[in-house]
Amino acid sequence: MTDQLQLPENMSGVHIHFVGIKGTGMAALVEILYHNGAIITGSDVAERFYTDEILEKLNIKALPFDSKNITEDIQYVVYSSAYKLNKNPDLIEAVKRGIPCLLYTQALGSYSERAYSCGICGVHGKTSTTGLTGTILKELDLPAQVLAGSIIKSFGDTCTFTSPLIKKEKKSVFVAETCEYQRHFMSFCPQKIILTSVEPDHQDYYPTYEDIRQAFIDYICKLPENGQVVYCADDKGAVDTITLASKIRPDVQMIPYGEKAKGDYKLTFGKVQEEKNNFKLQLFDKELYLKVPGRHEVMDACAAVALCCELLRTFGKNPADYVEQIAVGLSNFAGGKRRSEIIGKMKTKIGNDVVVIDDYGHHPTAVKTTLEGFREFYKGRKIIVDFMSHTYSRTQALIKEFAASFDSADVVILHKIYSSARENPADFNITGLTLFNETVNHLKSVKEEMLAKYYDEILDAKDFVMEELNKPLDSRYPDGYLFVTMGAGDNWKLGKAILENK
Secondary structure, X not given: OOHHHOOOOOOOOOEEEEEOOOOHHHHHHHHHHHHOOOEEEEEOOOOOOOHHHHHHHOOOOOEOOOHHHOOOOOOEEEEOOOOOOOOOHHHHHHHHHOOOEEEHHHHHHHHHOOOEEEEEXXXXXXXXXXXXXXXXXXXXXXXXXXXXXXXXXHHOOEEEEEOOOOOOOOOOEEEEEOOOHHHHHHHOOOOEEEEOOOOOOOOOOOOOHHHHHHHHHHHHOOOOOOOEEEEEOOOHHHHHHHHHHXXXXXXXXXXXXXXXOOOOOEEEEEEEEOOEEEEEEOOOOOOEEEOOOOHHHHHHHHHHHHHHHHHHHHOOOXXXXXXXXXXXHHHHOOOEOOEOEEEEEXXXXXXXXXXEEEEOOOOHHHHHHHHHHHHHHOOOEEEEEEEOOEOXXXXXXXXXXXXXXXXXXXXXXXXXXXXXXXXXXXXXXOOHHHHHHHHHHHHHHHOOOXXXXXXXXXXXXXXXXXXXXXXOOOOOOOOEEEEEEEOOOOOHHHHHHHHHHO
């Protein structure tokens, strides 16, 4: 990283302009730099996003894109990869003036260099694991900042947490969610890494499993001598990646967690009762619990505890002295935005109780594990899932896995594919209906009683959903219905419409 592509050590009074400021990662970095004394302005489209609320708390208003936004007092520009230096008016003017322009990932990487930084990575579970880590760190006497890829309720409905100890200590901890797409995480400078999972994804950039696995290996190799990787011993891809990385970097400490792990972070699942996930770790003689559904969330919690314990050790503290604080942090975690998020509850016309949840799961493994978690957590509810697949490349590559991912639900609704600007639908020979037909064929062989429906447009499914929610329930479902919208698209609008209709 050249000097021109680094943020200054002292951020106080430094004016930074963000192009694409409403992006989740961008808004989170705004929070981090704002708390370090920077002066922030930014620009974006007029459409309102949930990140507008984050910016408004900081008295920042996104301006329309315009070359006039680039004033003489701006010292740095940070921009989203969605915008190009030679096309966006703000960026064209900044380049013309010779102002250093950093991609979001470069700015995040630059910031990570000045702290004891920990990168949380993996195909699944990054945001939840980051949120869990930050929620535990809130209870510990470590000077820490945490940046997650979504709003975390326990952070105070923001994407970041900044410890009040951060300004009192010279050495501070920075924990951030780091993304594998287009090898973005290679700009980050980690001292420790959490690796949750590795499997095929982002087929537009990583055509094969070996391609995406190599990216994670390269990221691990960025660790300094005797750095640490906390990895999931239950994930085949993570174990595979660690095995190969350890041959290249035998000095790196590979620390396993999960049911198959040996040592401090061996996990034992307890009972799910009273809408709590109970579990134990070998390190502590105490049962811990989470208030969010799913065994995958418990696994993420295990990773977060492991990282926090290793940080305590790095800072000369004994994790055994902090078991109560860690337990409190876990119990305080209430999920993140679009991560098993309860967006509302209602009673139907005939009195059925309905919980409406929205979830970002858009990979078949995430869909499958999340629905399995809901089935275990909400035993007495009939589950209707509305899923919108994201990107043609992912759907085509994993169509059989998607078709088999809905088995824990009672009713599944599918739609057209939510495309990406980086692909041309005409290049693919599938549609949302292709996935629907594959799903129906799968259900015939494993769960014939399950109802599957297809609606090209999201809101066209509303009448069907309302009709289903108003059907009398049999003795298997004494608690009512669970209606779930899943995917990285915009089918969350259906959940909102259902709550507004009643």
